[in-house]
Amino acid sequence: MIKLFERRTRITVQRIKKKKSPFIYKSYSKKPKHTWLKKRKAAERRFRNAGLISILIAFLFLVSLVCNIVSSGYSAFTGTQIKLPITFQTELVEKGAYRKIVQNALLDLFQDVETRKEKRSLFMLISRNAPYELKSLIKQKPDLIGTKIDLWLPAASATSIFYKQRLLEESKRIGKINGDQAKWVTTLAQSQRTRLKFNMPFFKNGDSREAEQAGILASTIGSFFTILVCVLLAFPLGVATAIYLEEFAPRNWVTSIIEININNLAAVPSIIFGLLGLSIYLNFFGMPRSSSLVGGLVLALLILPVIVISTRNALHSVPQSIRDAAAALGATPTQVVFHHTLIYALPGVMTGVILGIARAFGETAPLLMIGMVAFIADAPQTITDPATTLPIQVFLWTNNPELGFVEKTAAAIMVLLGFMILINLCAVYVRKRFEIKW
Amino acid sequence: MSAKQTAIESSNMENNQPLDIRMKTRDLSVFYDDKQALFDVNLDIYKNRVTALIGPSGCGKSTFMRCLNRMNDYVDGCRITGKVRLDGFNIYKDNVDTILLRQKVGMVFQKPNPFPKSIFENVAYGPKIHKLTSSKDELEELVMKSLKRVGLWDEVSDRLSSPGTSLSGGQQQRLCIARAIATEPEVVLMDEPCSALDPIATARIEELIAELEQQYTIVIITHSMQQAERVSDYTAFFHLGKIIESGDTSKIFNDPEHQKTKDYIGGKFG
Amino acid sequence: MAKYEKLIRATLLSCTMLSVMITVMVVASVFSETMRFFSNVSVFNFFFGTEWSPQTAIRPDQAGGSGTFGAVPVFLGTFLVTLIAMAVAAPLGLFSAIYLSVYASPRFRLWAKPVLEILAGVPSVVYGYFAVITMAPMLREFGETIGLSIASESALTAGTVMGIMITPYVMSISEDVISAVPKSLSMGSLAIGATESETVKKVILPAALPGIVSALLLGVSRGVGETMVVVMAAGMAANLTINPLESVTTATVQIMTLLVGDHEFDSDKTRAAFALGFSLFIMTLILNIVALIIVKKYRERYD
CATH class of the missing domain: 1.10.3720.10 (MetI-like)
Incomplete structure (x- = not known):
């Protein structure tokens, strides 16, 4: 034991004599120890990078969460409206058939629509809530009965999404809208009968079955x-x-x-x-x-x-x-x-x-x-x-x-x-x- | 720094005289953010000698010492100008590897800080990470050698696997010294190694320093004038981030040139 | 004056008693329903039965039929989702904590920590939305490209999202624990010439191990009790499977489906929810107590 101990000391002394600048990395390159040091350095880098990557993943997630929500949510703050030439025919108003009034206005605009099926899809462009808006309007201003005016009415949710996405990107997917409806909306847009307005219902309504009327x-x-x-x-x-x-x-x-x-x-x-x-x-x-x-x-x-x-x-x-x-x-x-x-x-x-x-x-x-x-x-x-x-x-x-x-x-x-x-x-x-x- | 001076340095380094300058600092200034802690410090540290750094609290002794093995790298907002040379090489050059530097310039702290591991593992830690030994036997031998050198072997040889924190304060500090010298350093820095110890443990550490002097270059910070006088060959007196006076210990203590040094040693402030 | 003093004290004391009563009430109410459940259904069947179909027990002639209330698939599902969540949260949280406390510059830490803690403040229903709308389709597409079929409601989706939800939680506890390790220890290691990663692996982590274990335990207890993400993303069917690509159910999901929209409380079906709730309560309680004891021991060691 003692002997080994002495040998060890001698080696140490020799080593000190041999190396002039043992703490300089570059001068060390030919020593076998260099590979060990290299390994340690690599381990250090790996460890450090693992930490950095973890933090970046967490950040990335936060950013993607926020981006995701904002990109799919910001469009809900605006709603699409369509301008229709509404005629308040006296007998229809008295019967309370406001739905019919809206439908007539739509048929006015698109006179080539004839089949039942086509008509149904045409009527679906407008929100089901539109007749109620007309009703409350008549309540406020009864003198409108019998007149014909242009009114902005809310579009149905599917129409609205189609319209907004077309505004963003011409070729984006059409959603739940059929070819005819797409054509009509395009026509309406070209004749300046569509607009985007701040979506007030979202802030002043409760829940609704109709997406365009649902609010918080x-x-x-x-x-x-x-x-x-x-x-x-x-x-x-x-x-x-x-x-x-x-x-x-x-x-x-x-x-x-x-x-x-x-x-x-x-x-x-x-x-x-x-x-x-x-x-x-x-x-x-x-x-x-x-x-x-x-x-x-x-x-x-x-x-x-x-x-x-x-x-x-x-x-x-x-x-x-x-x-x-x-x-x-x-x-x-x-x-x-x-x-x-x-x-x-x-x-x-x-x-x-x-x-x-x-x-x-x-x-x-x-x-x-x-x-x-x-x-x-x-x-x-x-x-x-x-x-x-x-x-x-x-x-x-x-x-x-x-x-x-x-x-x-x-x-x-x-x-x-x-x-x-x-x-x-x-x-x-x-x-x-x-x-x-x- | 003139070319002439550099030449002297290198010639000094080559002939292995006992009074070699091991480390030297030139115009060393340290800033913590905007506050300057050291002002153009020049000091030579001689090989196989004990250099004591004395001065009132907050005068920059510790900061200076931490520059010698670049532990200041871990202090946020710390900036260093000037040069620190070890055997003629500026250790603040980019290609200097701090890991190897610290293996060569060991450090012992004010408060004993053994790792919460066994006594053996505490000492073996350095040699293990630096792969200084190639076999288990060699490692055990190195641990034994280091513990023997600090005089701890006889006290702990039968309980090498008990935790390092179970030792008494003085033993812990000697364990930390053993840990520092197990990596086979050439310079050992000691930051008030005895401040947390009782007089008997302190005397033991002082003896140890005298023994270690044979093989290592030692720099020690101390608040005790008597201790500086007892253990050191050279003394540097720091005040407000500057070296007021440095030189032979006997000279500084018996015949200081500067009035401030005289006051400090005489106990007028501190 | 003394009267006034007494009155205030009495008020404070009665408030305290009320708070304590509430905590007792929580346990007692769930416990009593659970006991009534176990008077009809054997404890053994509940904890070791492998078939879970509580809906069939509504008919009186079939009440408490053996095997109907075997909760093994439910607990297995809970375990699976939590395991996946921890597989995400443990490395992410731990490595982030190490990076923040060892490597990051103070300025980086100053803004990175609060930003990451935003993740902890996001309501779980938002994570559920994210799991359904984004994560599930993404994982399914990814699965298709490598030839795996991933169910739209899978343990993997729920677990991954839950893991990200727990990450900041694990991170902030681990970071506290790591920075509680005395600086002198890491300085001692660095001064010998150890690299930072060696210092972390060989000195800091061993010293902080108890604290980190308890951080992970608290993360697990979070995951076990989490409801919204799994309700929205994990599914309802009680499959006895450990395949993360399939739909599994968890205890919280079952409690929810058994009780939401139900006005009757006197069937074994609804009481089964209380039994599940009680098991959940005991599980999280044990996890928390163990974690707290470990942390306390650990604090004492360094104080």
Whole structure:
């Protein structure tokens, strides 16, 4: 052993003598060690690139997600309208046959259409909602009866998609429109009887069977009602719980069990809360199904642990010396909390609440379970009315096979993500603007 | 730098006199973002001698030391101008390989930082990654040799597989020194190696430094004047990023030229 | 004054009690329904039966027929989708975390991290949409070009999208864990002349291993409990298969299909959903507790 040891030392000394500049890579090229170093360098590069590629994949996905949604959704913000020469014949108006009026106008424009089949496909160019628009127009201006005017009426969803895509790309696929219809739309476009207008119905309507009439107003209002209920319950409850646990609770096993309990609640899959809503709120208390009240109550359970944990963290970050200082001036424990600790921790508390709201806003599964999956055409008036929320609207439209709903879905997602970004920006603002650094 | 000076350097390098200059810095300045931490530092470090760097906290000693094996590369926003030469080669040239450089210029940190691995693995780590040994026996031998050299072998030979963090502070620091010399470095940098240790462990490390001096060139940062006086041959006094005075340790401690040096050594500030 | 003080404290305490009651209620309600389910259907059949067709049990004469509530295909499907998701999320999340904490410049990290965390904030229904509209056709076309037939609702589609959804989650926990490893350790390794990748592989990762394991466990628990992506992209049919190209079903999907739109709660069919929910709850609870214990142990080691 000793002998080997000595040999080893000698080798070391020799090596030092031989190499003049052992730390310079280039001068090293003829040594056998060079290949090992090369290998190490290659491994280093591989490892580094693997990290970079992972990040790029994640970025790529984000970009493709956004591009995908924007490219298929932006067109939903405009709707196609067709100008028709409408004649309000008195007898038709009195009979309420507004559909006939629209059909006559179309036949006026295309007088060579004769067969039943052709007529049917011609009438399908215009939205089924158009007669109702005429009806409400006559209600407002009865003096129009018996006159003939040019009116802009909404096109059917298939027509609209064909028209928009033709505007973008002449040769793109035609969609669910037949050859005749394509020809007619082209004719209408050439005679300046078509236009694209901001799609107001998308923002002021509820759900509809007709894609061109479907909108997000009802579901957005449903979302707001739900969030309102959720925050009204979860905010005071969560903050009070956090204050008690952080400032007053005795440190014993009961408290620690409560803590573990609440922490674990944060990781329970959201669908379990749906089960709870179903069995307790609906079955046991008999609350109204599909209402934003129950939805809000379920989401409140979901974000309660989020609020408790973030509030506790915020309270915890207030230094003990502040509490001591207040107590030394004779403040009672509750005064210490409500005059000092809570006030200084408020930015952190608010950030937590806002992030909780963001989570509740995007939540879908538990709300589906309590029946908020209904077809809601009218905006809910109270929190006990059947309602749906924006994410559920997205879910419903995604499942709708009709072509017109694809762009609606993407557009609804854009609105949903817009709200999410807004909420998160609020959180960032509150944190940046008000947070106290200790 | 004149051509004449360069010539002197290379001639110095060739004849293997004991008082070879191993490392030298010329006009070395270091910036952290916009803040300048070192101002035109010139220092020679002699072969097989101990050079001590002393000075008040924040004076740039550590920054200077980290320039010697390019550990500053890992500090964000750090920029370096001037030259650092090892055996006449500027280590800040592009073709310098930092991996090989650090194998030759080892470093021991202020706080003992053994890896959360066994004692054996701690020492064997360097030789393994650099493939300094070709067989398991050779590796074991090298580990043994390194542990013996820091005087730790007798204390840990029966528990080489227990974690390095289970040792006492002084033992941990010696383990870190063993880890540094296991890669067969030529220069060893020590950044306040004794600041976290008790007096007995400190005395042990100081003895060790005196032994290591035979084979290695050592640079040591210390806050203790007595320690600098005891272990070092040369001393450089840093203040506010500049070298105020450098030279023989006995000269600096007994007859400093500069008033600031006198004040610092006399304990007037620090 | 003292009265006022007491009142506030009592209010706070009762709020806490209410919160605790709610957490107990969640468990109790699901548990009681589950118990009622198991009084009709044997536990053994539920956990080891291989045939899942709960719809047939609606007729009273057939209630609780043996083999009807065999949940093995459901759990297998859950397992398969989660496995695929982790096969995507674990390497992507881990390597991203390593790159961000070791290699990335501070400026890159400053904007890359929030951007990647956007992915975590996107509602799951949006991922479901993406899986249905984009991922499924893309994978199917890709499958055709290499001669594989991929079902339009496949475990692969759902798993891949879910994996991308979990990635930022795994990434941000791993990054926290990696940056919690003391800097002095990596400096010690680098000062010997180790490359950064050697330092990561031999010093940082072994030291951070417990934390990384728990990050992965939390990712798994996310995947197991995720609903919307699988409801939209994985399918309803309970196939006993481990072929990722086929349609599988998961526990969450089954809970959803059994309960959505149903007004009756007194059949074994709906109670089966509660039994699945309870199993899911126990599974995620165990995963989380184990992960938290590991993290806690790990923190203590370096504090």
